[in-house]
Amino acid sequence: MRRFVVVAVPYLWLLALFLIPFVIVLKISLSDPAIAIPPYAPTLDLSEGWQGLKDFFAGLDFENFAFLTTDDLYWKAYLSSLRIAFVATLFTLLVGFPIAYGMARAEERWRPMLLMLVILPFWTSFLIRVYSWMGILSSEGYLNQVLLALGVVAEPLTILNTNAAVYVGIVYTYLPFMILPIYATLEKLDMSLLEAAEDLGCSRLSAFWLVTIPLSVPGIVAGCFLVFIPTIGEFVIPSLLGGSETLMIGKVLWEEFFSNRDWPVASAVAVILLLILIVPIILFQRNEQKQREAEG
Amino acid sequence: MRRFSWINATSLTLGFAFLYLPMLILVVYSFNASQLVTVWAGFSTRWYGELIRNEAFLDAAWVTLKVAVVSSTIATVLGTMAAYTLVRAGRFLGRTLFSGMIYAPLVMPEVITGLSLLLLFIGIGLDRGILTIVLAHTTFSMCYVSVVVSSRLDSFDRSLEEAALDLGCTPFEAFRLVTLPIIAPAVISGWLLAFTLSLDDLVIASFVTGPSATTLPMKIWSSVRLGVSPEINALSTILIAIVTVGVITASLVSKRAIAARQRDERAAAAAA
Amino acid sequence: MSPQTVFAPWDDPHEKPLIQFRNVTKRFGDFTAVDNIELDIFEREFFALLGPSGCGKTTLMRMLAGFETPTEGTILLDGKDIAPIPPNRRATNMMFQSYALFPHLTVRDNIAFGLKRERRPKPEIDARVDEMLRLVQLQKFATRKPHQISGGQRQRVALARCLAKAPKLLLLDEPLGALDKKLREETQFELMDIQEKTGTTFVIVTHDQEEAMTVASRVAVMDHGKLVQVATPDVIYELPSSTYVADFIGDVNILEGRITGQDDDRVEIAWAEDQPSIHAKARVALAPGSTAYFAIRPEKIAISATRPETAPNAVTGKVLDIAYLGNISTYHVELPGGQVIKAQSTNTDRMAAREFTWDDTVWLGWSDAAGVVLER
Numbered sequence: 007m008r009r010f011v012v013v014a015v016p017y018l019w020l021l022a023l024f025l026i027p028f029v030i031v032l033k034i035s036l037s038d039p040a041i042a043i044p045p046y047a048p049t050l051d052l053s054e055g056w057q058g059l060k061d062f063f064a065g066l067d068f069e070n071f072a073f074l075t076t077d078d079l080y081w082k083a084y085l086s087s088l089r090i091a092f093v094a095t096l097f098t099l100l101v102g103f104p105i106a107y108g109m110a111r112a113e114e115r116w117r118p119m120l121l122m123l124v125i126l127p128f129w130t131s132f133l134i135r136v137y138s139w140m141g142i143l144s145s146e147g148y149l150n151q152v153l154l155a156l157g158v159v160a161e162p163l164t165i166l167n168t169n170a171a172v173y174v175g176i177v178y179t180y181l182p183f184m185i186l187p188i189y190a191t192l193e194k195l196d197m198s199l200l201e202a203a204e205d206l207g208c209s210r211l212s213a214f215w216l217v218t219i220p221l222s223v224p225g226i227v228a229g230c231f232l233v234f235i236p237t238i239g240e241f242v243i244p245s246l247l248g249g250s251e252t253l254m255i256g257k258v259l260w261e262e263f264f265s266n267r268d269w270p271v272a273s274a275v276a277v278i279l280l281l282i283l284i285v286p287i288i289l290f291q292r293n294e295q296k297q298r299e300a301e302g
Numbered sequence: 303m304r305r306f307s308w309i310n311a312t313s314l315t316l317g318f319a320f321l322y323l324p325m326l327i328l329v330v331y332s333f334n335a336s337q338l339v340t341v342w343a344g345f346s347t348r349w350y351g352e353l354i355r356n357e358a359f360l361d362a363a364w365v366t367l368k369v370a371v372v373s374s375t376i377a378t379v380l381g382t383m384a385a386y387t388l389v390r391a392g393r394f395l396g397r398t399l400f401s402g403m404i405y406a407p408l409v410m411p412e413v414i415t416g417l418s419l420l421l422l423f424i425g426i427g428l429d430r431g432i433l434t435i436v437l438a439h440t441t442f443s444m445c446y447v448s449v450v451v452s453s454r455l456d457s458f459d460r461s462l463e464e465a466a467l468d469l470g471c472t473p474f475e476a477f478r479l480v481t482l483p484i485i486a487p488a489v490i491s492g493w494l495l496a497f498t499l500s501l502d503d504l505v506i507a508s509f510v511t512g513p514s515a516t517t518l519p520m521k522i523w524s525s526v527r528l529g530v531s532p533e534i535n536a537l538s539t540i541l542i543a544i545v546t547v548g549v550i551t552a553s554l555v556s557k558r559a560i561a562a563r564q565r566d567e568r569a570a571a572a573a574a
Numbered sequence: 575m576s577p578q579t580v581f582a583p584w585d586d587p588h589e590k591p592l593i594q595f596r597n598v599t600k601r602f603g604d605f606t607a608v609d610n611i612e613l614d615i616f617e618r619e620f621f622a623l624l625g626p627s628g629c630g631k632t633t634l635m636r637m638l639a640g641f642e643t644p645t646e647g648t649i650l651l652d653g654k655d656i657a658p659i660p661p662n663r664r665a666t667n668m669m670f671q672s673y674a675l676f677p678h679l680t681v682r683d684n685i686a687f688g689l690k691r692e693r694r695p696k697p698e699i700d701a702r703v704d705e706m707l708r709l710v711q712l713q714k715f716a717t718r719k720p721h722q723i724s725g726g727q728r729q730r731v732a733l734a735r736c737l738a739k740a741p742k743l744l745l746l747d748e749p750l751g752a753l754d755k756k757l758r759e760e761t762q763f764e765l766m767d768i769q770e771k772t773g774t775t776f777v778i779v780t781h782d783q784e785e786a787m788t789v790a791s792r793v794a795v796m797d798h799g800k801l802v803q804v805a806t807p808d809v810i811y812e813l814p815s816s817t818y819v820a821d822f823i824g825d826v827n828i829l830e831g832r833i834t835g836q837d838d839d840r841v842e843i844a845w846a847e848d849q850p851s852i853h854a855k856a857r858v859a860l861a862p863g864s865t866a867y868f869a870i871r872p873e874k875i876a877i878s879a880t881r882p883e884t885a886p887n888a889v890t891g892k893v894l895d896i897a898y899l900g901n902i903s904t905y906h907v908e909l910p911g912g913q914v915i916k917a918q919s920t921n922t923d924r925m926a927a928r929e930f931t932w933d934d935t936v937w938l939g940w941s942d943a944a945g946v947v948l949e950r
Binding site: 019105125239259290 | 309310311313314317318320321322324325327328331339340380381383384386387391394396399400403404406407409411412413414417418419421422425437438440441444448473498501502504505509519522523526527529530534535538541542545546548549550553
Binding site: 459461462464465466467468469470471472475479480483484563566567569570571 | 639640641660661662663664666667668670671672674676677678687688691692719721722723724727735736739
C-alpha cells in the first residue's frame with residue numbers, strides 16, 4: 007500500500023502538471039486561431055459519445071502551422087535561434103576548454119576550490135548575471151570607458167543590443183555547463199598516457215592533439231549539448247542584451263503570447279520548438295548512455 | 303607539477319576574471335553615490351536605504367521567499383519519492399513514461415513549460431497567483447531533486463536496507479531509520495537546488511502568475527528592461543552576498559566532515 | 575557411530591531437520607539460479623555452501639533470509655513453510671558480505687538495532703548489547719562509528735549485531751571475504767568458537783574451499799544451481815562424488831581411462847597406451863568397457879628414485895617442474911607419453927638436501943586405496 011503511494015503521488019503529479027499541459031498545448035495549437043480567451047473551437051463534448059469525438063478530431067487542423075509558414079518571421083526566428091545557439095556553443099567551448107584544462111592540470115589540493123569557484127555563479131541569480139553585462143556593454147558602459155581611456159577606440163562601440171552582446175551573455179551564463187563535463191573527463195585522464203605518447207615520440211603539442219583531445223571528446227560533446235539545448239529556447243538573454251536584429255524563438259513565443267495574445271499561434275510555435283529540440287536531446291542521451299557504458 | 307605551465311595559469315586567471323569581474327563591478331557600483339550608474343561619484347550606501355524603503359520590492363521578496371520555501375519543500379518530498387521509485391521499484395506499468403517525465407523538464411525551454419502550465423490553469427479555472435506559481439515551481443524542481451537524490455541512491459549499498467529488514471524493520475521503518483539518514487545530504491542539496499531554482503525563476507512565474515502575485519525576479523525584470531538601475535545593483539549585491547556566504551559555508555562544512563572522516567579512518571586503520 | 579559421541583544428526587533418521595528445502599527452484603527470467611534442490615540442515619550445524627561465483631549459493635541463502643522467494647518448491651523452517659513470512663518477521667538473521675553496518679549509528683546502536691525493533695525494555699536491551707560486546711571483545715569500541723574501527727572489528731560488529739536477536743538460524747554471506755589471509759584464519763576459529771558457545775545453527779556461503787573445510791560440520795558443493803555433493807569435509811576431500819568436486823577442492827590428478835577388469839571391489843583402468851593399468855578400489859560397480867576417471871591427490875603419490883617394490887601402481891617419468899612451497903614441494907612429473915602427474919612430498923630436510931631436481935628420472939607409486947574411481 008505504502009509502496010503504491012510512493013509511486014503514485016509523484017506519478018500523478020507529473021501526469022497532471024507536466025503531461026496534460028502538453029496535450030493541451032498540442033490541442034490548442036490545432037484549434038482555430040482566435041484572439042482573446044478560450045475555449046477554442048473545437049471543444050470536446052464527450053456527452054455526444056463517439057460522434058462527439060469524431061467531430062472533435064475533424065475540427066482540428068494545421069491552420070496555425072500553415073500560418074507559421076506564411077509569415078517568414080517564424081521560420082527565420084527558428085533558424086536564427088539555431089544559428090545563435092550553435093555559434094554561442096562554439097564560443098563557450100573555446101572559452102571553457104582552456105579553463106577546464108587548466109583546472110584539471112592544477113595541483114590536486116587546489117582543485118576543489120577551483121571547482122567551487124566554477125559552481126558558485128550557478129547558484130547566483132541568472133537574471134542578475136545577465137543584467138551585470140548591461141552596465142559593462144552599454145555605449146557609456148565600463149568597457150567603453152576603459153577602451154576610450156586606453157585610446158584603443160576613438161568612438162564608443164555599440165555592443166549592447168546587438169547579437170555580439172547576446173553571445174557574450176550566453177557564454178557567460180552557460181560557461182559552467184561547458185566547464186564541468188570537460189573537467190570531469192580531463193581529470194580522469196591518466197597522465198601516464200601522455201608520458202607514453204611522448205615516450206613514443208610525440209611532441210607535447212602532438213600528444214595533446216592525439217591523446218588529450220580524443221579522450222576528452224565525451225566531455226566536450228556533453229558540454230556542447232548542455233549549452234546548445236537550453237540556448238535555443240532562451241528568452242532572458244536576447245531580451246535584455248539583444249536588439250531588434252536579434253531574433254530568437256523564445257522571445258517570439260513570449261511576445262506572441264503576452265503582446266499579441268494569440269494563444270493558438272503561440273502553442274504552435276511551442277510545438278515546433280519542441281520538435282526541433284527532440285533531435286539534440288536524443289543525441290545528448292545517446293552520448294550519455296555511451297559514456298555510462300564505457301565506464302561500465 | 304611539470305605540466306602546469308604558464309599557459310594554464312593564464313587561462314585560469316583570465317577565465318575566472320571573466321566569471322567574476324562582472325559581478326564584482328556590480329557590487330562595487332552598488333556603493334556608488336551617483337544616480338548615473340556608470341559614473342563613479344564616491345562611496346555611499348544610499349541605494350540600500352532606498353531599497354529597504356521600497357515596499358514593492360519588499361513585497362515581491364516576501365512572495366518569492368514564501369513560494370520558494372513551500373515549493374522546494376513539496377518538491378523535495380515528491381522528488382525523493384520519485385527517485386526512490388526510479389531506483390528501487392524495478393519494473394512497473396508506465397515506468398518509461400515516468401522516467402521520461404522526470405528527465406524532460408530538465409531540458410524543456412522555460413517558455414514552453416510556462417505556456418503549457420498557464421493553459422492548464424486557465425483550462426481548469428484555477429485562480430492565478432501564489433498557488434499557481436508554487437504548483438509550477440514544484441513540478442520542475444521536483445525533477446531536479448529526483449536527479450540529485452537518485453544519483454545518491456544509485457551508489458547506496460542496498461544490503462543496508464536488507465540488513466534493516468533482516469533485523470526486524472518494516473519497509474517504511476527501514477527507509478526512515480536507515481535510508482533517509484544516509485541519503486540526507488543529497489536530500490538537503492536537492493532542497494537547496496529547488497529553493498534556488500524557485501528564487502531565480504522569471505519566465506515560468508511570469509506565465510503562470512496573476513495580478514495578485516509578483517515575484518522578485520519579475521520585479522527586477524520590469525525595472526532592468528528600462529536599463530541599469532542603482533537600486534537593482536544594491537539588490538543584486540545582497541543576493542550575491544547571500545549565495546556566496548551560503549555556498550562557502552556549505553563547502554567548508556562538508557570539507558571539514560570529509561577531513562574528520564578521513565582522519566578517523568586512518569586512525570582506525572593504524573590501530574588495527 | 576553413536577550420536578552421543580559424534581555430532582552427526584544427518585545420520586540419525588529420527589532427528590528432525592531445522593531447515594528443509596523441498597524441490598526448490600529459483601529462476602530470474604531465463605536464468606535458473608537454483609535448480610530443484612533437496613536439502614536438510616540440522617540444528618546446531620555449521621553448514622557451508624561452497625561453489626564458484628554464480629553457482630546459486632547466495633540465492634539459496636537469500637531465500638532463507640526472505641529476500642528472494644522460490645519460483646517452485648517450498649522451504650520449511652521447523653516444519654513450517656516460510657514463504658509467506660517477510661524477512662523482518664523471520665527467526666533468521668543474516669551477516670552481509672559488505673557487513674552492511676549502518677554508518678550513521680555507533681557500534682552499540684548497530685548491535686541494539688534489531689532488539690529495539692522488538693520493543694524490548696531498555697535495561698534488557700542494554701544488558702544484551704553488553705553481552706554481545708563482550709562476546710566479540712569490542713567493549714572499548716561501543717561508542718565508535720563504523721568508519722572509526724578497523725575491518726576486522728567491523729566484521730565482529732556485524733556478527734554481534736545479527737547474533738543479538740538470538741536467531742534460530744544465522745546466515746553468513748562470505749563473512750571473511752573482506753579480511754586479509756592471516757586475520758581470516760584467526761577469525762575462522764573465533765567463528766567456530768562463537769557458534770559452539772551460542773549453539774546457533776550457522777549457514778555460511780563461501781567460495782573459499784579451505785574456509786569451508788575448516789569451519790563447517792558439513793559442506794554442500796554447488797555448481798550451476800545444483801547440489802553436487804553434500805557431506806562432511808573429510809568425505810568431500812577423500813571421497814569426492816565427481817571429478818568436479820575433486821577438482822574444486824584442493825589439488826588433484828585426474829586420469830581418464832577405461833575399465834578393463836573387475837574383481838570384487840577392485841578395478842583395473844587402462845588409461846594410456848604405454849603405461850600399466852591402474853589398480854584401484856572402487857566404491858561403485860562399474861561395467862567393464864565403461865569410461866572412468868581416476869582421481870588421486872598429489873600427497874598420496876610417493877616419489878622415489880627407484881621403482882617402489884610394494885606399491886601396486888608405479889610409473890616412471892622425468893621431473894618437469896618443482897614448486898617449492900616451504901613445508902612441501904610439488905613435483906610435476908612428465909611421463910613418456912606426455913601426461914603430467916603431480917606428486918607432493920614433505921620437505922623434512924632443508925632445500926639443499928633435496929633428492930631430485932629438474933630432468934631427473936623418478937618413480938611415482940601409490941596404493942590401490944589412495945585414489946577414487948569416478949564415473950564422471
